[in-house]
Amino acid sequence: MTGTPIALLPERDEHVERAIVDGGATVVDDLAAATGLIWLGGLDDFPNSLPDNVQWVQLKLAGIEAFVDAGVIDDRRVWTNASGFYAENVAEHALALLLSVLHQIPAAVTRRWDKDGIDPAMRSLQGATVAIVGAGGIARALIPRLQACGASVIAVNRSGRPVDGAAQTLPAERLSEVWPRCDHVVLAAPATAETRHLVDASVLEQLPAHAWVINVARGSLIDQDALISALDAGSIAGAALDVTDPEPPADDDPLWDRSDVIITPHVANPASGLHATMAPWVRENVRRFIAGEPLLARLEPGRDY
Amino acid sequence: MTGTPIALLPERDEHVERAIVDGGATVVDDLAAATGLIWLGGLDDFPNSLPDNVQWVQLKLAGIEAFVDAGVIDDRRVWTNASGFYAENVAEHALALLLSVLHQIPAAVTRRWDKDGIDPAMRSLQGATVAIVGAGGIARALIPRLQACGASVIAVNRSGRPVDGAAQTLPAERLSEVWPRCDHVVLAAPATAETRHLVDASVLEQLPAHAWVINVARGSLIDQDALISALDAGSIAGAALDVTDPEPPADDDPLWDRSDVIITPHVANPASGLHATMAPWVRENVRRFIAGEPLLARLEPGRDY
Numbered sequence: 001m002t003g004t005p006i007a008l009l010p011e012r013d014e015h016v017e018r019a020i021v022d023g024g025a026t027v028v029d030d031l032a033a034a035t036g037l038i039w040l041g042g043l044d045d046f047p048n049s050l051p052d053n054v055q056w057v058q059l060k061l062a063g064i065e066a067f068v069d070a071g072v073i074d075d076r077r078v079w080t081n082a083s084g085f086y087a088e089n090v091a092e093h094a095l096a097l098l099l100s101v102l103h104q105i106p107a108a109v110t111r112r113w114d115k116d117g118i119d120p121a122m123r124s125l126q127g128a129t130v131a132i133v134g135a136g137g138i139a140r141a142l143i144p145r146l147q148a149c150g151a152s153v154i155a156v157n158r159s160g161r162p163v164d165g166a167a168q169t170l171p172a173e174r175l176s177e178v179w180p181r182c183d184h185v186v187l188a189a190p191a192t193a194e195t196r197h198l199v200d201a202s203v204l205e206q207l208p209a210h211a212w213v214i215n216v217a218r219g220s221l222i223d224q225d226a227l228i229s230a231l232d233a234g235s236i237a238g239a240a241l242d243v244t245d246p247e248p249p250a251d252d253d254p255l256w257d258r259s260d261v262i263i264t265p266h267v268a269n270p271a272s273g274l275h276a277t278m279a280p281w282v283r284e285n286v287r288r289f290i291a292g293e294p295l296l297a298r299l300e301p302g303r304d305y
Numbered sequence: 306m307t308g309t310p311i312a313l314l315p316e317r318d319e320h321v322e323r324a325i326v327d328g329g330a331t332v333v334d335d336l337a338a339a340t341g342l343i344w345l346g347g348l349d350d351f352p353n354s355l356p357d358n359v360q361w362v363q364l365k366l367a368g369i370e371a372f373v374d375a376g377v378i379d380d381r382r383v384w385t386n387a388s389g390f391y392a393e394n395v396a397e398h399a400l401a402l403l404l405s406v407l408h409q410i411p412a413a414v415t416r417r418w419d420k421d422g423i424d425p426a427m428r429s430l431q432g433a434t435v436a437i438v439g440a441g442g443i444a445r446a447l448i449p450r451l452q453a454c455g456a457s458v459i460a461v462n463r464s465g466r467p468v469d470g471a472a473q474t475l476p477a478e479r480l481s482e483v484w485p486r487c488d489h490v491v492l493a494a495p496a497t498a499e500t501r502h503l504v505d506a507s508v509l510e511q512l513p514a515h516a517w518v519i520n521v522a523r524g525s526l527i528d529q530d531a532l533i534s535a536l537d538a539g540s541i542a543g544a545a546l547d548v549t550d551p552e553p554p555a556d557d558d559p560l561w562d563r564s565d566v567i568i569t570p571h572v573a574n575p576a577s578g579l580h581a582t583m584a585p586w587v588r589e590n591v592r593r594f595i596a597g598e599p600l601l602a603r604l605e606p607g608r609d610y
Contacts, residue, residue, distance in 0.1 A: 088431055089431075092404070092431065095404060096404035096405055097408075099404055100401055100405035103401035103402075103405075103572075105402065105405045105567065106410065106411070108567070108569040108570065109411045109567060110415070112553070112561060112568075113553035115570035119570070119572045119575045119577050145450075145454055147453070149397060149400070248417070249418075263413060267409070267420065270425070272424050272425040272427070273427070
């Protein structure tokens with residue numbers, strides 16, 4: 001066998017297999033013979049222990065809080081997640097959710113030719129200010145789309161380091177300034193202890209009454225009880241959620257069957273296209289691994305993702 | 306009274322009134338005293354005859370086929386419609402329709418957490434080719450939005466004169482080349498004898514099976530019987546229609562209650578915001594009228610709009 005041995009587990013996939021080979025490595029099944037591991041599974045079937053010869057593990061998702069919580073991410077090797085790999089898909093879904101609610105498409109689907117109800121409720125992105133909370137890859141992909149629609153963006157990230165195309169970037173500690181200044185909010189932050197219930201009763205009170213909250217990140221970012229109360233009180237216009245807590249919501253969850261809550265079933269990054277979408281990124285990381293260059297989407301040990 | 310007298314009929318509107326004044330003219334009620342007329346009504350209550358002192362009539366809509374068919378547009382004065390005035394609104398609605406169907410939002414609204422059905426049906430605009438038929442102001446507004454989503458555009462207009470941002474512009478006589486080469490179609494052409502049933506059985510056969518047809522122009526552009534047949538046969542993925550023929554469709558129209566037909570009630574340019582949206586354009590045309598400069602959206606006498 002020639003080439004750097006990379007294990008592809010727990011399943012083979014033609015797109016990822018080709019990416020590994022195109023990146024310059026050889027695909028193996030045996031972890032004991034592998035210097036790297038591309039893991040296409042979830043947490044449940046992840047190996048209990050990894051041999052030390054595995055110097056790098058590539059996970060397939062950007063949201064890896066389950067791996068972090070389980071203590072799987074160790075400091076004996078390099079770990080990479082898929083942060084940024086699916087950013088274009090997720091950004092497009094966020095835009096689709098935002099435009100569809102502003103343009104009353106869910107209402108039009110459920111109410112035949114309700115012109116009197118729908119026409120005055122139509123809203124445009126032109127001239128609107130959209131806050132993007134968690135300004136990583138998704139924000140970088142979303143900002144040009146929003147700009148093309150005539151919206152301006154306030155980005156919020158940890159550092160406050162300016163994000164290209166944002167009218168303003170604020171650090172996380174100044175988050176509270178954002179709510180009264182924006183028209184709509186897109187949540188794109190990882191699920192951490194800090195971001196849990198980031199959108200709570202107080203935030204919902206500060207948003208304008210015409211605001212839509214779009215969540216393409218993790219359900220835990222929103223206090224759903226507070227959301228329902230705010231919607232009942234008319235504090236905001238509505239929420240379009242690709243993620244909920246739990247998923248799916250229980251059959252009797254008050255989120256269901258409201259015209260001011262739109263739920264897509266966690267499909268912003270479709271599982272059916274995931275391997276094809278991640279393949280070029282895997283190829284690049286394999287190339288970098290072999291060349292000894294810094295890997296894309298490297299996890300920082302000890303950080304709460 | 307000072308200033309050029311412009312009549313504002315059949316109703317006053319604060320936005321348009323201010324636009325006329327800001328453009329340098331004086332608002333009058335009496336047509337006999339007016340050199341121009343801003344007509345905020347429809348065809349039904351349009352004056353039977355206009356005095357010759359009215360040298361210019363500004364209509365409020367872009368789609369003025371009813372005025373043309375009724376023979377109202379004469380050659381004794383200059384006529385302007387609102388072509389281009391609402392292009393940004395309509396382009397945003399076209400994008401909202403296209404993204405919402407590609408991202409399965411109507412399906413998500415009607416089917417609770419149907420991840421197995423929705424996930425594999427998700428489609429992206431990234432890398433897609435969108436044909437825009439009738440490449441005027443709406444196309445110019447839509448192209449940058451589609452480009453920001455990673456789509457490329459084939460524009461079709463009368464002349465074939467290249468449209469900024471389109472990967473290719475074709476003249477109307479080469480329209481038949483477009484169908485097999487595009488992923489989706491946006492109809493943005495005026496309703497004329499030539500464009501009636503522009504999308505017919507033959508066109509629907511040539512489109513790819515994953516194609517969505519978006520109509521933000523006029524219902525007459527689509528042969529709706531052929532559309533229903535094509536959908537039943539699975540020739541295309543679906544149609545998202547802001548306009549139908551007639552409007553609204555009859556209660557028993559087969560367009561209703563299909564998951565592959567999305568209908569919004571002719572709200573791409575919301576009537577509720579129309580006067581505010583047209584105001585800056587009226588102001589500019591008033592200024593040009595007084596200055597003797599060519600007016601925006603001037604109708605060509607004898608042309609079939």
